Amino acid sequence: MLKYLKEEGLMGPRLPLLLCPGCGHGQVLNYTLHAVDRIIKEDKMAKEKLLFISGVGCSSRLTSHYLNFDSGWTIHGRALAVATGALLANPEFRVVVFSGDGDMASIGGNHFIHACRRNMDLTIVCMNNGLYGMTGGQQAPTSPRDMITTTTPYGNPEEAFDLCKMAEVAGANFVARWTTAHPHQVVKTIVKGIRKKGTAFIEILSQCPVHRKANPADMLETFKKMTVPWAKAKEEDKDKIPIGEFCDHDKPDWNASYEKILDQYKS
Amino acid sequence: MPKLWIDERYCKGCLICVEVCPTSAIASSDRINARGYVIPVEKDMSICKVCGLCELMCPDFAIAIEETDFK
Amino acid sequence: MSKGPQERHLLKPGRYYLQGSEACVEGALMAGCRVFAGYPITPASEAMEHAARRFPQVGGRFIQMEDEIGSASVLIGASWGGAKAMTATSSPGFSLMQEAISIGIISETPMVIVDIQRPGPGQGYITASQEDVMQARWGHHGEGSIIALAPASVQEMFDLTIQAFNLSEKWRTPVLVMAEEPVAHLRELLRVGARADIGIINRSKPQDLGIQPDDYLPWGHDVVAPMANWGEGYSVNFVGLVHKEDGNVTDWSSEVNCNCTKRLLSKIEGNAREIAQIETRFVEGSRNFVISYGSVSRTAIEAVMEAREQNGIDLGYVRLKTLWPFPEENLRAAITSADTIFIPEMNFGMMRHPIVEALGDRCRNFVSIPSLGILHSPELILSKIVEVT
Numbered sequence: 255m256l257k258y259l260k261e262e263g264l265m266g267p268r269l270p271l272l273l274c275p276g277c278g279h280g281q282v283l284n285y286t287l288h289a290v291d292r293i294i295k296e297d298k299m300a301k302e303k304l305l306f307i308s309g310v311g312c313s314s315r316l317t318s319h320y321l322n323f324d325s326g327w328t329i330h331g332r333a334l335a336v337a338t339g340a341l342l343a344n345p346e347f348r349v350v351v352f353s354g355d356g357d358m359a360s361i362g363g364n365h366f367i368h369a370c371r372r373n374m375d376l377t378i379v380c381m382n383n384g385l386y387g388m389t390g391g392q393q394a395p396t397s398p399r400d401m402i403t404t405t406t407p408y409g410n411p412e413e414a415f416d417l418c419k420m421a422e423v424a425g426a427n428f429v430a431r432w433t434t435a436h437p438h439q440v441v442k443t444i445v446k447g448i449r450k451k452g453t454a455f456i457e458i459l460s461q462c463p464v465h466r467k468a469n470p471a472d473m474l475e476t477f478k479k480m481t482v483p484w485a486k487a488k489e490e491d492k493d494k495i496p497i498g499e500f501c502d503h504d505k506p507d508w509n510a511s512y513e514k515i516l517d518q519y520k521s
Numbered sequence: 522m523p524k525l526w527i528d529e530r531y532c533k534g535c536l537i538c539v540e541v542c543p544t545s546a547i548a549s550s551d552r553i554n555a556r557g558y559v560i561p562v563e564k565d566m567s568i569c570k571v572c573g574l575c576e577l578m579c580p581d582f583a584i585a586i587e588e589t590d591f592k
Numbered sequence: 593m594s595k596g597p598q599e600r601h602l603l604k605p606g607r608y609y610l611q612g613s614e615a616c617v618e619g620a621l622m623a624g625c626r627v628f629a630g631y632p633i634t635p636a637s638e639a640m641e642h643a644a645r646r647f648p649q650v651g652g653r654f655i656q657m658e659d660e661i662g663s664a665s666v667l668i669g670a671s672w673g674g675a676k677a678m679t680a681t682s683s684p685g686f687s688l689m690q691e692a693i694s695i696g697i698i699s700e701t702p703m704v705i706v707d708i709q710r711p712g713p714g715q716g717y718i719t720a721s722q723e724d725v726m727q728a729r730w731g732h733h734g735e736g737s738i739i740a741l742a743p744a745s746v747q748e749m750f751d752l753t754i755q756a757f758n759l760s761e762k763w764r765t766p767v768l769v770m771a772e773e774p775v776a777h778l779r780e781l782l783r784v785g786a787r788a789d790i791g792i793i794n795r796s797k798p799q800d801l802g803i804q805p806d807d808y809l810p811w812g813h814d815v816v817a818p819m820a821n822w823g824e825g826y827s828v829n830f831v832g833l834v835h836k837e838d839g840n841v842t843d844w845s846s847e848v849n850c851n852c853t854k855r856l857l858s859k860i861e862g863n864a865r866e867i868a869q870i871e872t873r874f875v876e877g878s879r880n881f882v883i884s885y886g887s888v889s890r891t892a893i894e895a896v897m898e899a900r901e902q903n904g905i906d907l908g909y910v911r912l913k914t915l916w917p918f919p920e921e922n923l924r925a926a927i928t929s930a931d932t933i934f935i936p937e938m939n940f941g942m943m944r945h946p947i948v949e950a951l952g953d954r955c956r957n958f959v960s961i962p963s964l965g966i967l968h969s970p971e972l973i974l975s976k977i978v979e980v981t
Contacts (some may be wrong), residue, residue, distance in 0.1 A: 256582060256592050260827075269531040270581050275558065276535030282579025288577065302825045307669070319829055319841055324822035326830035330696055332665040335657065339677065341667025342653040343626045365665075369656040381676075437577045442925065463535075468779055471540035496974060515648045519598055 255287040260322050261510065266475030268320060274359075276470025278434035278460030279313045279381050283320075285437055285458075286350065286379060289444035291324055293348075297449070305340055305347045309323040309333040309362060312388045313354035313381035313460070326362040331361030337376050345509040349375070355396040359415050362393075365418075370424035370453050375507040377447040377454045380417060383462040390464035403465070417457050421499050430499040433459040433477035452507040459495070523569045524587040527560060534558030538575035538584050540567040544568045547575065547584075598651035612775045613639035613680070615705055615782050617646060619753030620678050621748045622784075623943040623962060624792055625704070626652035630664035631659055631685060632701040632869040635773040636708040639680035649815055649928055660685035664692030667703040671696075672830050674821040676757055680706040683716065683724050687731070693766050694732035695832040697856055699821075700764040700811060702795055704756045707768060708776040709938075711965045720773045722886055722938040726945075728768050729916045730802040737860035740768040740916040742885040746780035752913070759867065764816050770915060772938065774887035774967045793961035795819045798826065811852075812837030861917050867885060868919035871911040872926045874900065878908030880981055881927055882934045883947055885912035888968050895973035897915040903974075905981050915943065918948040930955035932980055936973050938963055 259268050273280050293299050304323050308314035310330035317325040328336045353422045357408030358366050358380050369376065385403055386392040392405040395415040402409055422429045428450045432440045440458060459481070461473035468476075484496035528542065531553060533557050539549055546569040550562040553565035561584070569586065576585035603618050610618065617639055619703070620628075628647050630640035647654040655879065657663040670677035686707045696703050711721040724731075728740040739759050740896070743752040753769055760767040794819040798808050803818065805826045810819045817837075820826035824949045833841040834852040860867065884892040889911045896909040910926055912919060913944065924951070927933070933955050935944045941960035948958050961968065961976045 275533035276581055281578055302823050305822050324828055335665030336669035339666035340673035343670040343673030343675035354792040364658050365662055470535045471537050519649045519801050
């Protein structure tokens with residue numbers, strides 16, 4: 255996968271990634287590049303069609319200067335709006351949006367809802383670590399109740415946001431959730447998401463070992479224990495987080511719908 | 522016997538690869554890289570099944586089995 | 593973007609009777625704009641509604657976004673995706689767009705934002721105003737400069753919007769069209785010339801200059817860098833962080849910071865002579881002047897002509913067509929010495945500041961003539977002129 259990262263020296267050292275040791279986001283990048291590799295090989299997709307857009311945050315840093323693809327490291331929370339603009343300019347782009355839970359669900363919440371509602375033809379890879387990593391570990395809308403963070407020193411008095419439910423209700427074609435401890439599932443799901451027309455929202459629980467003050471390998475074990483494939487969930491799993499593919503529709507994406515308007519004037 | 526590839530410059534010593542290796546073919550070590558991180562080393566590559574998990578799950582693209590198409 | 597049969601839906605040469613907002617959108621289409629993103633706000637909604645109808649007719653795409661922040665962000669993505677893009681909003685929406693304008697400036701993104709100003713602050717009202725003219729220059733956070741034009745007629749809503757796109761493509765910068773409610777809602781004659789006579793400027797491309805992807809510097813090569821867009825094989829990386837010419841964002845030393853922002857400033861301020869424009873009438877030999885811009889110029893010229901003919905006051909008329917970069921050199925060339933300079937504005941004296949800076953050594957008496965929420969009548973301006981002179 256090294257060929258998908260920029261050569262050392264062109265824009266600063268390609269590697270190591272500036273992320274902390276054991277950060278799940280590095281793993282998500284690895285999984286994404288494996289998925290992209292499959293798409294390029296199996297679907298014979300031209301590299302030029304791929305476009306990676308991100309907002310601001312640790313997860314969004316993946317596009318800051320590492321990728322050997324067209325990319326955009328844009329405004330905090332507005333990655334989806336910028337990606338929408340790119341698709342308006344050129345509906346042929348295959349867009350992958352890297353975002354974090356804060357970037358997507360907090361400041362970017364409005365654009366998240368509407369990108370899913372419009373079913374824009376995007377693949378959203380949302381790396382959810384339940385906090386704001388880049389700025390020092392503050393609470394995020396996805397932080398669980400009672401969690402101690404720098405802005406919830408007495409424990410979080412709020413409920414966590416279920417991003418997948420929101421994406422599904424808003425109208426995304428394809429919604430799934432995995433964790434960094436499920437590498438093969440993530441790769442397969444991202445391949446499916448990129449191939450999918452319409453919005454593919456893929457939430458990946460990703461570990462932040464530094465702000466959670468835990469060992470990354472232990473956090474991966476915890477991810478496996480605290481989640482359950484939703485189709486196999488039993489009564490005793492009710493406190494676990496459901497993972498898997500939640501929905502898979504084929505509603506027309508925004509550009510497909512707009513084509514009908516453009517067709518009236520094409521001849 | 523599969524050959525291990527580790528780029529010491531990029532490894533951050535998170536040891537996820539060591540934890541997820543199903544056969545424990547690699548292990549932690551006393552080797553410290555230039556940035557002060559503990560680098561994993563081969564323990565017994567004859568039992569490596571080339572499953573690819575170390576390469577897939579590394580957050581820093583720092584480890585792979587040479588027989589795979591990782592470059 | 594689509595070319596070909598749909599181009600026949602552009603306005604053909606001839607005379608039209610259109611609203612300012614509509615003329616603005618027609619000018620954009622003529623300039624090659626094919627992406628419009630907007631959000632409803634009075635008094636700019638007509639521009640968006642006209643765009644919703646017209647853009648698909650010429651093969652463009654229109655989207656109503658969930659808010660103004662989204663609209664401005666769409667412009668970034670569309671421009672880097674290779675299209676000319678615009679939005680139209682009013683003052684409260686303009687405030688929301690500042691972050692996107694800021695990143696548009698540092699990333700040197702061609703984009704056009706039309707602000708049909710309304711009174712403020714806050715919800716203010718929905719009538720006439722010029723209260724955003726300072727925000728146009730300083731509203732975005734950070735250093736850097738911007739181009740802002742002030743149309744004064746329906747014809748200029750057409751012409752200056754074309755010019756806005758040309759300037760944004762030529763200088764790789766966001767360009768603002770600072771209109772007001774009167775000129776946006778006014779219906780007047782619009783003359784559209786032959787397509788071949790309308791000069792259209794497109795961004796310079798590295799492909800056209802023979803620069804290969806391996807040698808390409810996204811913010812280098814020239815004062816205005818040729819712009820490789822997404823999808824062209826240049827693996828180009830859009831960033832908003834201070835950067836070096838090759839896009840390197842790993843060095844944020846004071847030197848890199850300074851060079852990056854200095855480049856943005858000098859690109860526009862350093863070329864103000866070429867970019868900025870004014871219109872002058874009766875300036876030869878006049879001792880007093882009225883400097884106005886936008887819709888106010890329509891009544892200001894009335895007042896000036898009446899003052900000259902009926903009251904015998906030697907009064908020159910200067911109209912700022914470009915607000916930013918401020919046309920200091922043009923003004924100083926037109927006005928070498930003055931007794932009084934009158935500045936009618938639909939605010940309490942915003943453009944007065946750069947005017948005084950530019951001409952303070954040549955005139956000692958600057959008189960602001962404010963009118964808030966409503967366009968000046970010629971009588972209001974004339975009475976002040978008569979009172980003072």
